[in-house]
Amino acid sequence: MTTGGWTFMICSIGFVIGLIGFCFSRVLRPPASGDHLHAPERMDRGDD
Amino acid sequence: MSERLALDRQPQRENWGSRVGVVLAVAGSAVGLGNFLRFPGTAAANGGGAFMIPYFCALIFLGIPICWAEWTMGKYGGQFGFNSCPAIFGVLGRRSIWRYLGVLGLLVPIIIYMYYVLIESWCLGYAWCYLTGAIDLGDDPALYATKCKEFFASFVGENQDGLMLDGKIHVSVLVWIAVFTINFVLIFRGLTKGIEQFCKFAMPLMAICAFIVLVRVLTLGTPNPALPDQNVINGLGFMWNPKPVDGGGPWYSALYNSKTWMNAAGQIFFSLSVGFGVIINYASYLKRKDDVVLSGLTASATNEFFEVCLGGLITIPAAFVFLGMAGAQASGTFDLGFKTLPMVFAYMPAGRFFGFCWFFMLFLAAITSSLSMLQPAIAFLEEALGIGRKRSVALLGMITGMGSLFVLYFSKGLTALVTLDDLVGTIVIVVLATVQTILFSWVFGARRGWKFAHQGAELRLPRLFIFIMKYVTPAYLLFMLVMWCKDELPKKYDVIRTEQVPFLAFCLIVIVTVFLLVLIHLAGRRWQAEIQPVPPGLEDLDEVGGRS
Numbered sequence: 001m002t003t004g005g006w007t008f009m010i011c012s013i014g015f016v017i018g019l020i021g022f023c024f025s026r027v028l029r030p031p032a033s034g035d036h037l038h039a040p041e042r043m044d045r046g047d048d
Numbered sequence: 049m050s051e052r053l054a055l056d057r058q059p060q061r062e063n064w065g066s067r068v069g070v071v072l073a074v075a076g077s078a079v080g081l082g083n084f085l086r087f088p089g090t091a092a093a094n095g096g097g098a099f100m101i102p103y104f105c106a107l108i109f110l111g112i113p114i115c116w117a118e119w120t121m122g123k124y125g126g127q128f129g130f131n132s133c134p135a136i137f138g139v140l141g142r143r144s145i146w147r148y149l150g151v152l153g154l155l156v157p158i159i160i161y162m163y164y165v166l167i168e169s170w171c172l173g174y175a176w177c178y179l180t181g182a183i184d185l186g187d188d189p190a191l192y193a194t195k196c197k198e199f200f201a202s203f204v205g206e207n208q209d210g211l212m213l214d215g216k217i218h219v220s221v222l223v224w225i226a227v228f229t230i231n232f233v234l235i236f237r238g239l240t241k242g243i244e245q246f247c248k249f250a251m252p253l254m255a256i257c258a259f260i261v262l263v264r265v266l267t268l269g270t271p272n273p274a275l276p277d278q279n280v281i282n283g284l285g286f287m288w289n290p291k292p293v294d295g296g297g298p299w300y301s302a303l304y305n306s307k308t309w310m311n312a313a314g315q316i317f318f319s320l321s322v323g324f325g326v327i328i329n330y331a332s333y334l335k336r337k338d339d340v341v342l343s344g345l346t347a348s349a350t351n352e353f354f355e356v357c358l359g360g361l362i363t364i365p366a367a368f369v370f371l372g373m374a375g376a377q378a379s380g381t382f383d384l385g386f387k388t389l390p391m392v393f394a395y396m397p398a399g400r401f402f403g404f405c406w407f408f409m410l411f412l413a414a415i416t417s418s419l420s421m422l423q424p425a426i427a428f429l430e431e432a433l434g435i436g437r438k439r440s441v442a443l444l445g446m447i448t449g450m451g452s453l454f455v456l457y458f459s460k461g462l463t464a465l466v467t468l469d470d471l472v473g474t475i476v477i478v479v480l481a482t483v484q485t486i487l488f489s490w491v492f493g494a495r496r497g498w499k500f501a502h503q504g505a506e507l508r509l510p511r512l513f514i515f516i517m518k519y520v521t522p523a524y525l526l527f528m529l530v531m532w533c534k535d536e537l538p539k540k541y542d543v544i545r546t547e548q549v550p551f552l553a554f555c556l557i558v559i560v561t562v563f564l565l566v567l568i569h570l571a572g573r574r575w576q577a578e579i580q581p582v583p584p585g586l587e588d589l590d591e592v593g594g595r596s
Contacts, residue, residue, distance in 0.1 A: 001282065012288075015104065017357065019345075027342060
């Protein structure tokens with residue numbers, strides 16, 4: 001296995017593990033106030 | 049835009065039980081045989097490690113944006129009480145033509161299910177045979193290849209049409225009946241108690257089975273001292289070393305080859321299950337304040353984990369270690385999965401156990417996908433005919449059962465299966481993705497979609513998403529369609545015109561399409577009969593920015 005092979009393998013697997021780790025850490029994090037956080041573009045009008 | 053089409057109010061609308069549940073259900077739908085069998089072969093044949101550059105570009109600029117669009121469209125349609133693709137397309141497009149185009153979102157999962165459930169039963173059948181010792185390739189390694197081919201041919205009836213239904217009891221037919229029944233029992237249990245609960249159990253179990261096989265493969269070392277080059281490190285090298293596609297030149301010449309980019313995009317496209325009509329259906333069961341951005345990204349990341357981190361480290365290295373370069377180059381999903389890997393397990397110490405783990409894992413990957421193919425049609429039958437789950441499950445069982453019997457009967461050379469996959473499982477998926485990308489970006493409005501996606505979102509979508517969905521994705525999909533029509537359409541037409549089984553398979557697709565179009569027509573009247581105001585929180589999508 002060449003250095004290039006190791007580099008591509010480690011970077012690819014590292015990227016995917018980093019991505020899935022980030023995603024699940026956010027998904028499994030308990031909501032701070034019992035409700036979802038909202039992004040700045042939130043359109044909630046508070047009418048439901 | 050004060051009025052919209054609406055569905056008869058269902059007594060109790062189904063919703064997902066938890067965020068993790070919906071993420072695992074969507075990921076389960078995406079993770080399938082392609083992650084473990086198609087991806088490694090495609091990567092190794094298209095530049096090895098170099099392939100990962102176009103692969104990740106396609107993931108970031110094509111796969112994930114389309115996923116987000118599907119999640120958003122599904123959730124939007126769900127706010128009007130709709131769960132089926134035709135109804136959701138009708139709400140988004142506001143014209144009846146979009147409702148009829150929604151037939152693609154039913155046709156794809158129904159037809160694919162007809163043959164996919166058969167492949168799924170092969171996986172469980174192989175797992176059962178490993179467990180009971182029914183797969184015995186003998187002691188002579190020289191005969192392994194022949195015995196593997198013979199076993200597969202007799203198991204699936206590859207040598208003769210009708211062999212599986214000749215009146216004798218075949219294990220593969222019994223397993224097919226069992227798998228078909230399991231699918232319908234689970235789907236009958238409903239969204240939360242059936243699909244969600246099963247995926248919550250099946251996905252971790254699939255990961256455990258894959259880890260067991262992965263650890264075994266990575267600790268193989270050099271099993272045959274007489275062949276020191278056939279070791280795990282070189283096996284990984286065969287998969288991951290960057291190399292030119294056609295042999296000559298530096299490794300980065302692979303990146304100048306347009307086929308590498310097309311194959312990478314194709315792999316991402318099919319791997320993430322976009323264009324199946326499944327994500328739209330699953331997302332329609334979300335509530336308005338449920339997140340789609342983080343959930344969509346998490347489901348895609350889970351699929352990538354199974355594909356890159358597990359599929360990329362198991363299949364090719366294992367085949368290389370025992371069979372050398374020739375074995376690792378086995379082409380085709382079926383060849384690699386059902387003819388090459390059993391040879392690997394025959395060489396491997398404790399191969400029976402690892403063979404069972406491997407094929408049981410493939411079965412779990414397949415069943416989480418096949419379940420997702422049934423739900424869109426169930427939702428449609430309930431909405432279109434106003435019938436309950438029991439009757440819609442029975443009706444769908446009858447339709448898919450007849451189709452699956454057709455594939456089972458015409459087993460010679462797997463012609464029926466391959467024809468259905470070539471037509472629906474390959475090109476109709478691209479057509480559906482193109483339709484929904486145009487619907488989302490140009491009819492509904494990419495900017496409106498972008499705004500709606502942020503309702504309840506836990507991550508902010510980059511604005512680049514709007515540009516990608518409006519220009520990059522449609523252009524790429526149209527390019528794929530044009531290339532297919534130029535290269536493949538004349539060949540497919542000739543095959544359908546001249547050969548009996550492909551012609552019958554084509555007729556099956558036409559009959560199902562016509563049947564679904566009639567139902568959509570009838571459903572359209574039902575849906576238009578009731579008009580309701582736009583659900584709260586959706587009308588203001590037009591106020592700022594408007595359509596774009």
